[in-house]
Amino acid sequence: MKNEVKRPVDRHVVALHVNGERTELLLPVHKTLLEVLREDMQLTGTKHGCELGECGTCTVLVDGRPELSCLLLPIQIEGRAITTVEGLASGSELHPLQQAFAELGAAQCGYCTPGILLASKSLLESNRNPSRDEIREALAGNLCRCTGYAKILDAVELAAARMA
Amino acid sequence: MTKQNGFAVIGKPLPKVDAVSRVTGQAIYADDMLPPRTLHCRILRSPHPHARILSIDTSAARRIPGVVAVITGADLPIKFGILPVTQDERALEHEKVRYVGDPIAAVAATEEEIAAAACDAIAVEYEVLDPVMSIDAALANPKDERIQEYGGPNNIHKLVALEFGDVDAGFARADHVREDVFFFQGNTHLPMEQHSAVATYVDGKVTLWSSTQVVHYVHRALAKVLELPMNRIRVIGAAHGGGFGGKTDPFAHEIVVAKLAMMTGRPVKCTLTREEVFYAHRGRHPVLMWVRTGVTTDGRITAMHFKTALDGGAYGSYGVASTFYTGALQTVTYDIRAYRFEGCRVFTNKPPCGPKRGHGTPQPRFAIELHLEKIAHDLGLDPVDMKRRNFVRPMTRTVNWLRVTSCGLEECTARVMDASGFRMRNRRPGHGMGFAISSYLSGAGTAIYWNDMPHSEVQIKVDRGGVTAFCGAMDIGQGSDSVLAAVVAEELGLQPKDIRLVTADTDTTPIDLGSYSSRVTFMAGNAALEAARKMRALLVEAVEASGRRFEEVTFEEAIVLAEARFGTLTSAGSYTPPKIAGPYKGSGVGPSPAYSYSACVVDLDADPRTGLLHINKVWIAHDVGRAINPLLVEGQVEGSVYMGLGEALMEEQTFRKGLHKWPSMLEYKSPTFLDMPDVETFIVETNDPEGPYGAKEAGQGPLLPVIPAVSAAVFDALGVWIDEVPVTPEKIVEALRRQGKGEAGRYGPPGFPDIPYPPCIKVEPPPRELDLAAPATI
Numbered sequence: 001m002k003n004e005v006k007r008p009v010d011r012h013v014v015a016l017h018v019n020g021e022r023t024e025l026l027l028p029v030h031k032t033l034l035e036v037l038r039e040d041m042q043l044t045g046t047k048h049g050c051e052l053g054e055c056g057t058c059t060v061l062v063d064g065r066p067e068l069s070c071l072l073l074p075i076q077i078e079g080r081a082i083t084t085v086e087g088l089a090s091g092s093e094l095h096p097l098q099q100a101f102a103e104l105g106a107a108q109c110g111y112c113t114p115g116i117l118l119a120s121k122s123l124l125e126s127n128r129n130p131s132r133d134e135i136r137e138a139l140a141g142n143l144c145r146c147t148g149y150a151k152i153l154d155a156v157e158l159a160a161a162r163m164a
Numbered sequence: 165m166t167k168q169n170g171f172a173v174i175g176k177p178l179p180k181v182d183a184v185s186r187v188t189g190q191a192i193y194a195d196d197m198l199p200p201r202t203l204h205c206r207i208l209r210s211p212h213p214h215a216r217i218l219s220i221d222t223s224a225a226r227r228i229p230g231v232v233a234v235i236t237g238a239d240l241p242i243k244f245g246i247l248p249v250t251q252d253e254r255a256l257e258h259e260k261v262r263y264v265g266d267p268i269a270a271v272a273a274t275e276e277e278i279a280a281a282a283c284d285a286i287a288v289e290y291e292v293l294d295p296v297m298s299i300d301a302a303l304a305n306p307k308d309e310r311i312q313e314y315g316g317p318n319n320i321h322k323l324v325a326l327e328f329g330d331v332d333a334g335f336a337r338a339d340h341v342r343e344d345v346f347f348f349q350g351n352t353h354l355p356m357e358q359h360s361a362v363a364t365y366v367d368g369k370v371t372l373w374s375s376t377q378v379v380h381y382v383h384r385a386l387a388k389v390l391e392l393p394m395n396r397i398r399v400i401g402a403a404h405g406g407g408f409g410g411k412t413d414p415f416a417h418e419i420v421v422a423k424l425a426m427m428t429g430r431p432v433k434c435t436l437t438r439e440e441v442f443y444a445h446r447g448r449h450p451v452l453m454w455v456r457t458g459v460t461t462d463g464r465i466t467a468m469h470f471k472t473a474l475d476g477g478a479y480g481s482y483g484v485a486s487t488f489y490t491g492a493l494q495t496v497t498y499d500i501r502a503y504r505f506e507g508c509r510v511f512t513n514k515p516p517c518g519p520k521r522g523h524g525t526p527q528p529r530f531a532i533e534l535h536l537e538k539i540a541h542d543l544g545l546d547p548v549d550m551k552r553r554n555f556v557r558p559m560t561r562t563v564n565w566l567r568v569t570s571c572g573l574e575e576c577t578a579r580v581m582d583a584s585g586f587r588m589r590n591r592r593p594g595h596g597m598g599f600a601i602s603s604y605l606s607g608a609g610t611a612i613y614w615n616d617m618p619h620s621e622v623q624i625k626v627d628r629g630g631v632t633a634f635c636g637a638m639d640i641g642q643g644s645d646s647v648l649a650a651v652v653a654e655e656l657g658l659q660p661k662d663i664r665l666v667t668a669d670t671d672t673t674p675i676d677l678g679s680y681s682s683r684v685t686f687m688a689g690n691a692a693l694e695a696a697r698k699m700r701a702l703l704v705e706a707v708e709a710s711g712r713r714f715e716e717v718t719f720e721e722a723i724v725l726a727e728a729r730f731g732t733l734t735s736a737g738s739y740t741p742p743k744i745a746g747p748y749k750g751s752g753v754g755p756s757p758a759y760s761y762s763a764c765v766v767d768l769d770a771d772p773r774t775g776l777l778h779i780n781k782v783w784i785a786h787d788v789g790r791a792i793n794p795l796l797v798e799g800q801v802e803g804s805v806y807m808g809l810g811e812a813l814m815e816e817q818t819f820r821k822g823l824h825k826w827p828s829m830l831e832y833k834s835p836t837f838l839d840m841p842d843v844e845t846f847i848v849e850t851n852d853p854e855g856p857y858g859a860k861e862a863g864q865g866p867l868l869p870v871i872p873a874v875s876a877a878v879f880d881a882l883g884v885w886i887d888e889v890p891v892t893p894e895k896i897v898e899a900l901r902r903q904g905k906g907e908a909g910r911y912g913p914p915g916f917p918d919i920p921y922p923p924c925i926k927v928e929p930p931p932r933e934l935d936l937a938a939p940a941t942i
Contacts, residue, residue, distance in 0.1 A: 044196035045189015047405070049356045050438040054829040057356055085189035094187065102183035105795045108803065109641025110186030111356040111405030117187065136837040143829065145356055145406050146641050148806030149840045151799055 014074045018043065019087030027074055034058045034069035037084060045085035045114050049143070056142030059115035060084050066119045066141075085114035088121065097121055097159040106155035108146035116142045120156045129160055173654040174857050177795035180646045181660050182639070191403035194360035194375045195435045202362070203232055203272040205421055205434035206279035208286050209443065210261035210268055213295035213513035213822030214311065217258055217268070221287040225271060228285060230278035233427050236269045240423055244385045246413045246518075248613050250480025252312060255389060255419035261290075262311050262478035263515050264823055265443025267416040272424040272432050295513040295822045299452055299473050302510035303917055311478055311511040317920060321476055321509040322487050324750055327924035328495075328563040334467025334502030338458025340543060344535045345454050347888045347913040348527035350475065351815040352447035353520050354834055357405020359444055360435040361418045363425040370422045371398040376414075377407040377640050378678030381612065383670045385414030386422055394670075397422075401668030404640040408807070409519040411640075412680045413446050413481055442827035446518030447817060449486055449509075450475040451527035454916035455535050463543055463550035467502040470494060470528065473919060474509040474517070481518035483509050485753050489524025492754030494532050495562035496603045497573065497761070498554040501929070503563050506921040514819055519680060521807055522604065522864050526871060530889055533600040533872030537879065547876075548586070548599050552577060555601075558850075561930040565746025569758050570850035570860070572787025573601060576763035579785035579846040584765040594770050596881025600872040601763045604865030606789075606855065607683025609741045609755035618738035620687040621674035622695040624652060626703075626723055626733040631656060631663050633695070636676035637688040638668040642863050643796040644684040648692050650792050651856060655696035656703070658719060674736070682861030685792065686757060687739045689856030694737025702726050702733060742854070748927045758852045760860045761787040764805075764869035770881040772900055775893030777878065779809060779841040782870065786845070789852035789860035800862040801845045808870030810835045814890055887912025 009028045016023050018041065025040055034051065037043040037060070049057035051070045058069045061083035088095040094102070097117050107113040116139060123130055123138040130138070135156050136149075144152065169175055185191040222234040237258025245251040256267050269286050273279035294307035302319035315321040335341060361374040370392065376382045379399040387394045404411075417434040424432040436444060454471040472490040476483045491505030522529075536554075540547035556562065558571040580599070581587065589597050611619060623634040633652045639645040645667055649660035666672055676688050704714045706726035714722060726733055745751040767780040782805050791797040814833040818825050826832045851858035875886050884899035888911060895911040903909030 038196075039198070042198075043189075044192070047193070047357070048195075049358070050829045052438070052828065052830070054438075055356065085187075089188055094184070098184075098187040101187045102179050105177075105180065105183075105643075105799045107180075107183060107186040108643070108799055109355075109357070109404055109406040110182075110191055111193065111641075113186055114189050136840075139837045141836075143356065143834060143836065145354055145408065145807070145834070146803050147799060148802035148804075148843065149837050150802045150843055153837075 012075060014078055016074055016082060017079065018082045019084060029073065029075060032070050033072040033074055033077065036074050037069060043084050043086055047111050047114060056119070057112050057115045059118050059142065061118050061122055064122060064125060066122045083118065085117055088117060096162045097156070100155040100159040100162070104151050104155045104158060106147060106151040112142060112144040116144065116152060124160055124163060128164055132157070171654060172657070173650050173660060174792050175794065178660060178793055180643050180796065181649045181665065182645060193357060193405050194362055194373050194402035197362045197373055197402065199362065199364060199431040202431040202433050203274060203424065203428060204276040204279050205270055205272050205424055205432050206276065206283050207267045207417060207420065207434065208269040208283040210264060210266040212261060212290055212292050213264050214293040215261050215290040216293060217260060218289040218291055220258060220269060222269060224287065225282040225285040228278060228282045230274040231271055231282045232274065233272040233424050234269060234282065235420070235423060240389055240419060242389045242391070244389050244414060245480050246381060246482055246612060247480060247484055249484055252480050255416045263513050265440065265515055266478065270420040270424065272428055297512055297514070297819055297822060299475050299510055300917055302512050303919065311513060315511065319511045321480065321511050322484050323921055324487060324507045325921045325924040326748065326750060327504040327926045329502035329929045331467045331469060331502045331504040335458040338466045339461045340539065341456065341458045342539050342542060343454065343456040344538060344887065345913045345916050346531040346534065348451045348530055349816045349818065349889055350448050350450035350517060351811050352442060352445055352817045353408040353410030354829070354832065355406035355408060355410055358436045358438060358441050359411060359415060359417060361421050362431060362433040363421040364431045365425040365429060369396050369398060370426060371400065372418060372422055373400045373402045374418050375402060375404060375411055376418065377411045377638055377680055379638055379668050379670055380636060380675055380677055382414045382418055386419060389419050390422060398671040401638040404638065407640045407679065408521045409523060409680065410446055412519055412678070415444060438829060439827045442824055443515045445477065445515035446481050448520040449517040449524065449527065451490055452913055452916060453528060453531040455531055457535060457539060459539055461543065463540060463545045463553055465498060465500050465554050468494065468500045469504040471506045471916060472508065472528065473917065475512050476509045477512055477514040477516035479516040481516040483517065486517070486519065486524040488750055488753035490528050492564065493525050493603055494528055495564050496566055496568060496759050497556060497601055499556050501563055504924060508919045508921065513822060521804065522867050523681065525604065526811065526868050529602050529868045530872045533869065534875055534887065537876050548581065551601065563929045564754065565751060565930050566754050567744045569854060570789055570852040571761055572848040572850040573761045573763065575848045576761055576785035576787055577601065579848065580763045580765045580783040583844060583846065584767065584783040586765050594772060594881050596768055596770060596877040598766045598873040598876030598880055600869035600876060601761070602865055602868030603759045603761050604861060604868065605681055605756035606686040606758040606760060606861040607741065607756055608681040609744060609757060610752040611677060618675070618740045619683065620676040620691040621736065621738040622688065622691040623674055623734060623736045624695045624699045626699055627727060628723055631658065632666060633663055633692060634666045634673045635688050635692065636668060636670065636673045637684050638679045640679045642679065642800060643793065644679060644688065646796060647685050647689055647792050651689050651692040652696045655693065655700050656719065682864045685859050685861060686855055689792070689859060690739040691737040693856045695735045698735035698737065699733065702730060702735065706730065746927065746930070748925060757854050758789065758860045760862065760865040762866045762869050764873045766870065766873040766877045768874065768877045768881065770878055770896065772882055775896035777813065781841050782843045784843060784845055784866055785848050786862060786866045787848040787850050787860070788862045789855045790849050790858035791847050792857060792859050794847055797847055797862045798845050801866040802843050804864065804866035805843050805870050806835060806840055808867040811889060812871040812874040812891055816890055884909035885912065
């Protein structure tokens with residue numbers, strides 16, 4: 001498929017609610033939430049692995065549910081609450097999931113970590129005491145190439161226990 | 165301060181020093197950077213696997229508003245390559261393309277979309293040539309022309325033939341001789357982070373931030389291709405999103421952004437798309453293997469002859485080293501007194517293969533482990549017992565002159581045997597268990613370019629503001645920064661969090677050759693140890709001169725006393741591996757200051773109807789010498805098991821009509837959370853005489869035994885041999901079908917081609933007095 005640059009690009013003013021802050025942006029309509037977060041809002045904590053919805057790396061929360069930001073357009077989610085990894089900690093106090101991931105070595109290169117943290121947060125909000133298989137199921141859409149997943153499972157369990 | 169085993173920091177499962185930045189999104193990876201006025205770069209790549217370029221017309225691209233610069237191969241004609249003997253790549257190719265994805269032109273534009281559209285507007289005229297897509301095709305006369313102008317005959321890149329000891333006599337002495345053929349399909353690293361690089365050109369100096377594993381080698385390649393002295397180039401390793409060997413070559417996009425920054429005077433960034441990452445590749449070589457072994461009736465190996473044929477892809481990359489590695493380490497696990505190795509690498513019109521976790525050794529490890537299983541089966545011996553009978557011993561030299569120091573093979577085997585209940589396993593239909601062992605280098609004993617300089621250097625600065633350690637080592641997520649901090653902290657009586665680190669920056673840090681060949685803990689660790697001990701000596705001397713003992717004062721007081729006494733406080737340490745390579749050409753590949761050892765048991769259920777495998781559990785024991793940080797060692801072992809299972813079960817990089825079959829993360833199958841079984845890890849400590857605190861590598865070795873253990877478990881479960889990786893359901897079903905028809909219950913390559921190997925270079929085994937290898941002093 002050929003790349004085309006259509007000029008002038010259709011731009012819309014979109015108000016996004018990210019990590020509790022409202023921001024108005026003038027955006028080309030085709031720009032994905034992933035691109036807007038990283039490029040227009042400097043929220044580079046959200047990573048990209050494929051930009052095709054295959055790897056889970058760019059997962060953010062929309063109204064508390066995990067969504068792939070590479071497959072969302074900002075106009076689809078205007079007014080809804082978006083949480084990125086930058087919104088997990090309270091000030092400099094880490095979220096229990098972040099704390100557990102750091103302590104147990106659940107982040108090696110750390111590139112898949114933001115997406116997995118957010119998917120885990122969503123899981124723990126709907127299921128405070130998930131079994132190991134329930135954690136596996138909830139995170140099955142997030143690939144990690146470093147850890148072999150073992151320490152991630154340990155960390156989610158530890159965070160769940162601490163949050164109980 | 166509590167000390168266990170005499171250590172305050174070493175051996176403790178501490179979080180990584182950069183753990184918080186990794187869990188908060190604060191770590192800045194290369195693509196996260198966007199300096200003011202950054203231009204975005206995209207690269208035009210070949211749509212043909214093999215073609216001559218007749219013309220390139222960039223005029224339409226240049227006219228697109230927002231396009232600032234367009235370059236082609238004519239702007240970057242100097243060839244480069246990771247190995248000095250194979251300088252065969254260009255950043256952009258303007259004469260000939262050799263695989264789908266070969267870079268041809270690059271555009272810098274104000275927006276990435278504009279750059280992509282401009283690439284599409286570049287008109288390239290090709291003369292399409294017949295592509296060479298298999299080992300067999302590469303061995304045959306090319307229809308049109310050879311892929312590379314060097315090597316040969318036909319599309320052969322490299323041939324090696326070595327013989328150690330009297331192999332014919334060894335076979336003559338054997339009671340039983342067996343031959344087998346195996347094939348290991350290629351696969352790729354699939355790092356989560358797509359390669360990315362950002363360059364600036366300020367005050368006549370190029371600065372490059374990159375997702376590389378090897379800042380020093382990128383520094384060298386940039387200097388060569390850009391024709392700049394190294395002192396006008398700075399390479400900085402950005403936060404790293406995973407490498408596994410895939411970011412160990414200098415890459416086109418790194419050179420291209422530097423050139424475009426020099427031309428435009430603006431920062432230029434290039435991040436590969438996921439599809440381009442598959443083309444960048446440098447992954448596992450597909451290797452066809454033939455092995456013949458003679459044994460006595462009790463299973464003692466009398467001689468081994470091993471032949472390999474590597475499908476190298478279109479360029480050299482690390483391929484010459486990879487070729488030697490397919491023959492080098494067989495002798496490091498099994499005591500083979502007569503050994504012949506013939507290796508061949510061919511060029512094909514595919515993305516170049518290179519080093520992936522285990523570099524060149526998982527393929528022969530798969531072959532040798534299964535081959536020995538079959539020999540044990542032939543002789544009615546227990547395969548575990550038979551392998552054990554042939555284990556190498558600590559403090560020995562192999563027949564190909566490799567020096568073995570610490571060796572925990574016996575203990576690793578005992579640990580997984582006991583924990584898995586391998587010997588007492590319940591027999592039920594479709595259930596199987598498989599066992600395998602392996603070994604890997606703790607750093608290559610020779611540098612990529614020949615020199616006598618250290619492989620790693622560390623500087624420590626101490627002043628009233630605290631301690632800073634400087635080292636060129638690149639943390640790729642494995643935790644090399646944490647190892648450096650642990651070593652320095654241990655020696656100075658501090659905690660890792662007290663140590664500031666500056667790493668992987670060619671302007672500010674002394675040389676380390678980079679994160680490849682599992683070298684960093686051993687080499688940078690030893691350099692840090694030397695630097696820290698020197699610093700400690702300064703502090704102790706200053707404190708004692710004041711009439712007190714080091715242990716009685718706070719560290720802050722010690723600094724004040726030492727800074728007052730000596731002025732600026734700096735120390736340095738370096739590490740050069742011992743010169744232990746054997747006296748023959750090719751002996752530079754294989755030697756390492758120490759080898760790690762692993763043993764593994766895989767437990768699985770196999771469905772004979774569908775061929776589907778369910779891995780129930782993996783037990784793995786790894787001789788890491790000493791775990792500087794057991795949490796990080798476990799992470800490396802678990803990650804290796806995971807990657808090994810991916811290779812064993814599903815991962816493959818294959819091609820159809822010159823095109824990569826599945827250059828996407830959805831179609832290139834890799835294990836998810838649901839595919840990964842429980843792993844029980846045992847850390848075995850053998851306290852290597854030359855490792856820092858006795859430590860050896862952990863990042864690569866534990867991958868190796870997993871793959872043959874899976875295939876051995878399939879035989880245990882179903883009675884069929886799958887002699888080809890990956891071990892997929894269709895291969896299992898086909899092997900069972902053949903068995904049902906009364907044919908051999910096997911799936912694998914039918915034979916090994918005729919390859920014009922040269923006459924073997926005959927090498928005398930090392931003299932007996934070398935057997936008790938005297939450890940070099942550090």
